[in-house]
Amino acid sequence: MKSVLLLFLFLFSFGAPKPAIVSSKPKNIILLIGDGMGLAQISAGYYANDQKINLEKFPVTGLVMTHSSSHLITDSAAGATAYACGCKTYNGAIGMNAKKKRCLTLLEAAEQHGLATGMVVTCSVTHATPAAFIAHVESRSASEDIARFFLETDIDLLIGGGLKFFNDRKTDTRNLYHELTQKGYSVSSFTEKKLPELTFLPTQPLVWFGAQEEPTTVAEGRDWLPFAAEMAPVFLRQRSAKGFFMMLEGSQIDWACHANEGPRAVQEVLDFNSAIGKILEFAQADGETLVIVTADHETGGLALEQGASPDSLDLAFNTKEHTAVFVPVFAYGPGSEMFSGIMDNTSIYEKMRVLLGF
Numbered sequence: 001m002k003s004v005l006l007l008f009l010f011l012f013s014f015g016a017p018k019p020a021i022v023s024s025k026p027k028n029i030i031l032l033i034g035d036g037m038g039l040a041q042i043s044a045g046y047y048a049n050d051q052k053i054n055l056e057k058f059p060v061t062g063l064v065m066t067h068s069s070s071h072l073i074t075d076s077a078a079g080a081t082a083y084a085c086g087c088k089t090y091n092g093a094i095g096m097n098a099k100k101k102r103c104l105t106l107l108e109a110a111e112q113h114g115l116a117t118g119m120v121v122t123c124s125v126t127h128a129t130p131a132a133f134i135a136h137v138e139s140r141s142a143s144e145d146i147a148r149f150f151l152e153t154d155i156d157l158l159i160g161g162g163l164k165f166f167n168d169r170k171t172d173t174r175n176l177y178h179e180l181t182q183k184g185y186s187v188s189s190f191t192e193k194k195l196p197e198l199t200f201l202p203t204q205p206l207v208w209f210g211a212q213e214e215p216t217t218v219a220e221g222r223d224w225l226p227f228a229a230e231m232a233p234v235f236l237r238q239r240s241a242k243g244f245f246m247m248l249e250g251s252q253i254d255w256a257c258h259a260n261e262g263p264r265a266v267q268e269v270l271d272f273n274s275a276i277g278k279i280l281e282f283a284q285a286d287g288e289t290l291v292i293v294t295a296d297h298e299t300g301g302l303a304l305e306q307g308a309s310p311d312s313l314d315l316a317f318n319t320k321e322h323t324a325v326f327v328p329v330f331a332y333g334p335g336s337e338m339f340s341g342i343m344d345n346t347s348i349y350e351k352m353r354v355l356l357g358f
């Protein structure tokens with residue numbers, strides 16, 4: 001009887017859920033967010049690009065549930081706050097939980113732990129996705145309010161649009177562009193120099209504005225995301241011996257899908273794909289970097305339908321809004337094995353936090 005009990009205990013202890021075993025931990029994490037990039041957007045990019053996409057190089061894939069605390073269909077603010085803070089919150093919230101209390105973001109935590117931090121986006125740096133990693137405001141529309149928060153952190157690298165929210169403010173008389181310079185940043189914008197013309201001194205944090213407000217589309221000539229993806233991790237690695245956390249966003253996939261413009265969506269996906277390729281090259285050579293690619297939600301209810309010729313694709317949108325379908329997540333590098341299966345968007349944050357040891 002005693003041995004039966006022991007056998008039972010033995011079996012029970014092995015059957016109980018155990019915490020995931022992490023084979024190795026990354027020193028650096030690069031989170032790549034394709035805003036509005038669902039599986040259909042990725043598939044469209046793949047077929048439009050001679051059946052090639054850099055996401056094929058990721059050994060681990062999973063699926064992410066994107067709903068917010070207030071809606072089945074999230075917006076980018078709640079979606080990014082879930083990744084930044086690990087909490088489900090209401091649509092429109094920037095770095096605030098569902099009770100409208102500030103939540104510490106992973107970027108802020110990384111800073112507190114001595115890691116270098118950076119963001120590269122193809123929208124205004126005050127737009128919902130980047131804002132959620134650094135600012136704490138109740139509403140995503142408060143662009144000038146959001147801009148103030150960049151001065152309250154020590155972010156090492158910032159690339160994106162939104163210059164006017166820093167140097168041409170309506171709600172106060174501050175000139176945040178000058179304040180950044182006074183704080184020791186090397187600050188410049190598209191009106192002075194193109195991104196590749198800058199000198200990247202590891203001794204000085206850097207901000208470059210690619211637009212007055214929102215950067216142009218790829219079709220209109222925006223070409224700096226792949227370059228930024230190439231230089232950013234190299235720059236950040238030199239900024240701290242402890243490692244870095246970086247978020248890079250393909251911001252305009254979402255906008256093309258809101259407009260139901262298929263070819264434009266494909267161009268934005270492929271621009272983001274080029275950036276992913278540069279990041280992967282860095283991670284492969286570096287060996288201590290975890291790369292995670294995901295989306296905050298799908299946009300447009302995109303369907304891939306048969307076009308006029310046997311090998312042509314017809315991109316059919318179902319809505320001008322976001323949808324609630326799960327989005328894929330791809331992981332490469334140390335700790336990547338934690339990102340397989342189906343998970344909530346908040347658990348992406350949780351896994352990153354655990355892997356960084358915070």
Ligand code: MG
Nearest residue numbers: 035076129251
């Ligand atoms: Mg966004």
Ligand code: ZN
Nearest residue numbers: 036076254299
């Ligand atoms: Zn959107």
